Amino acid sequence: MSNEKIVEISMHCRGGQTCITASQLLAEMAYEEDFKDTIAIPIIGAERRGAPIQAFTKVSKNKAIKTYDSVKNPDYMLIFDTSLLEIPTIRSTIKEGVNLIINSANSIDKSDLPENIKIFLVDATGICIKRNFMHASGPILNIPMLGAFGKITGYYNLETMEKIIKKEFGENRLEKNMSVAKDAYESVKEV
């Protein structure tokens, strides 16, 4: 990656699947490494559990980030829920060259997607259920999704994740957080 390039990441989840927090944590994890500027942009309205939610993070090694606008041409897309891929406005943002990181145990329908994209799968839901990493309305997907993202990009490692998770959430449940991060880090696969 060119040092002048601002890398743009979009996250899509449903209300309660924690991608707003993920965008903030990703900014912190990248900044902890050699990124000099970053911004986390949650799109906030009056959404409830289950409604489609978007959040964005931009990271940059050298160039100052001066934009606040939403990401239209993401370098990476984190899809927390495969049902969101059925929404035309989300599916149409999948453009050539994008890296898709999808929470899914099974392979996905690639029929109308551009050819030269990379697709990575991680069973974040399965990992959360296995490790009982849940809140009232379901699995806490942000940590495993960020584990997968860290592995694919190399922007940060598990140690950095641990440092930031500890800073944000304290020692409480740190071990459980790290167990799902590690599972995702080790199991994410390109398909």
Added chain:
Amino acid sequence: MTEAQKDFVQDRETIIIKGNVAAAYAAKSARVQVISAYPITPQTTVVEKLSEFVDNGEMPGTEYIKVESEHSVFGAVVGASKAGTRTFTATSGQGIFYANEMIHWAAGARLPIVVAIASRGPAPPWNIWADFTDVISQRDTGWMSCFCSAHQEIYDEILMSYKVCEDHDILLPKFIAYGGFILSHTSKPVIIEDQDLVDKFLPPLPSEEGWPHIWMDPKRPLMFGNLIMPSSFYYEFRLKIHDASIRAKEKIKKVAAEFEKTFGRNYGNGLIQEYKMDDVDVGVVIYGDLALQMEEAVDQLRDEGYKVGMVKLRHFRPFPTEDILDIAKKVKVLGVIDRATAFGSQTGGPVSCEVKGVLHETKGTATVLPIINGLGGREVSLEQQKEQLKKLVKYHETGELPKDVIHGTLWDGLLEVE
């Protein structure tokens, strides 16, 4: 900034926080003594963070007063400031409108209250997103007001503002406004300054005697703000508010220079900040979050050979009349971009009206094109801003007005409606 200062800045610890949290940290760094609080979106996390600081014992001696409305929020800080304390609160949109009576009171009583505003569009329809009409609607209250375009600037401007407001020659309250959600809820790296440095930069907290113009002593009861007859000094007090506000311009400049010397961050002359305004045909005056994004648009168009530049308007009250006159001499076409409305006025945009008013008496050749965009948080992308600059360049070159010019103003980014 010198190279040495740059290193100095980068050595300091930064945290990645929301604009609202930066505002709360600034109040903490300024050692405010009284905070009054009532939640309203998108400001709420400012007072939430402060309640956390107070609860954790990180702000020893600070009174945190929970009240039942914004009118009482301002009532509480007016009372506390009158008693001679450094006060802080935050609000947004409808909260400002509800508090309007006490907002006038604070300025009339010459109280140096500093308030963060996460700006949102006035209802109806109900709106919680960026639109500066809320703070600008307080134009004639006597409060100073300024706009921030970055997270760090929110923290920095609150510190600078206490220094300006509490100056015994000024003694006026001030709003520090930033776009709701665009700055309030996005996160960026922010330097929280060393407490010793902040203490040295700011004036000392008011002594027991309080502010110089108020003598509040329970042993010697006095009435404040009582009825005076038209033949008495009401009229003269009004002149003094205007005079202090105009004189504040020099103080704002001085404090911005001192701030740069102490902390190494430059905010132009405090009132405005020019960006690439040398050798330009077309310039824009712009404020708030869109000003930072416009810097990127200017950079990209300059790379393509366009002679464009911009001026970030930092202060709305006092208005930088002299600076705007200087700017107008440098350009042929000046776009003035509002994210706010002034219905029924000359242009429909409050800042473009102001700029046109300033230029009225000059013999300059700059033509003003007022632009309104992003009302109620409507997204204004980098691409849209680049297009705005190109439209201004085309206007300069051909005299052809862009489409969507309505009553002389470009309403940019309207939905296509049949």
